[in-house]
Amino acid sequence: MVKGGAGITIKESSIKEDEMDFQYSNKEVWKKRVRNSIFNAISGLFVVGVSLYLYGRVEGVFIYTSSLLFGIGLFQTIYYLRMPEKDYIRFKKNYMSIRRGFAVSPLKIGYDEIERVQQIDDIISIRTIEKDEDNLYLEYLTEGDVRKLLIELERRLGSRMNEFAGEESG
Numbered sequence: 244m245v246k247g248g249a250g251i252t253i254k255e256s257s258i259k260e261d262e263m264d265f266q267y268s269n270k271e272v273w274k275k276r277v278r279n280s281i282f283n284a285i286s287g288l289f290v291v292g293v294s295l296y297l298y299g300r301v302e303g304v305f306i307y308t309s310s311l312l313f314g315i316g317l318f319q320t321i322y323y324l325r326m327p328e329k330d331y332i333r334f335k336k337n338y339m340s341i342r343r344g345f346a347v348s349p350l351k352i353g354y355d356e357i358e359r360v361q362q363i364d365d366i367i368s369i370r371t372i373e374k375d376e377d378n379l380y381l382e383y384l385t386e387g388d389v390r391k392l393l394i395e396l397e398r399r400l401g402s403r404m405n406e407f408a409g410e411e412s413g
Contacts, residue, residue, distance in 0.1 A: 263334040263395055267326045287308070291309045357372075358374075379392075
């Protein structure tokens with residue numbers, strides 16, 4: 244056991260020297276998505292309410308559609324509320340993994356597979372040797388995490404990291 248600051252005890256086995264994780268940190272992004280999801284859930288119920296008000300009854304298709312919209316909106320709300328608890332980017336010893344969303348497995352990219360990394364505005368574009376391109380969206384991270392991420396990418400990738408838009412490697 245290792246004694247940390249403020250009386251925090253950390254298990255030695257949990258300290259991994261060549262690993263780093265970045266969570267979805269920008270809570271404002273997720274609050275906005277939660278509001279939109281709640282709106283979607285309420286809009287599903289709104290259709291039923293309007294139909295009852297205008298016609299005094301509701302067709303079966305409206306009930307199924309409204310239930311589906313409500314269910315999706317409720318699911319999205321819960322999903323987005325939990326996003327700040329989840330890891331977005333993980334650096335491991337030989338690869339990095341990027342969470343890409345619900346029902347999609349995280350993308351694992353070996354450091355030796357990366358041809359180029361380039362920052363363009365609020366997006367970091369990663370191009371692999373196979374010419375596949377994937378993006379990291381910096382709006383999901385705090386400013387401090389963005390700085391740490393850029394330093395970590397530079398440390399792990401060296402000359403393959405181009406920070407400025409318009410710069411292309413050979």
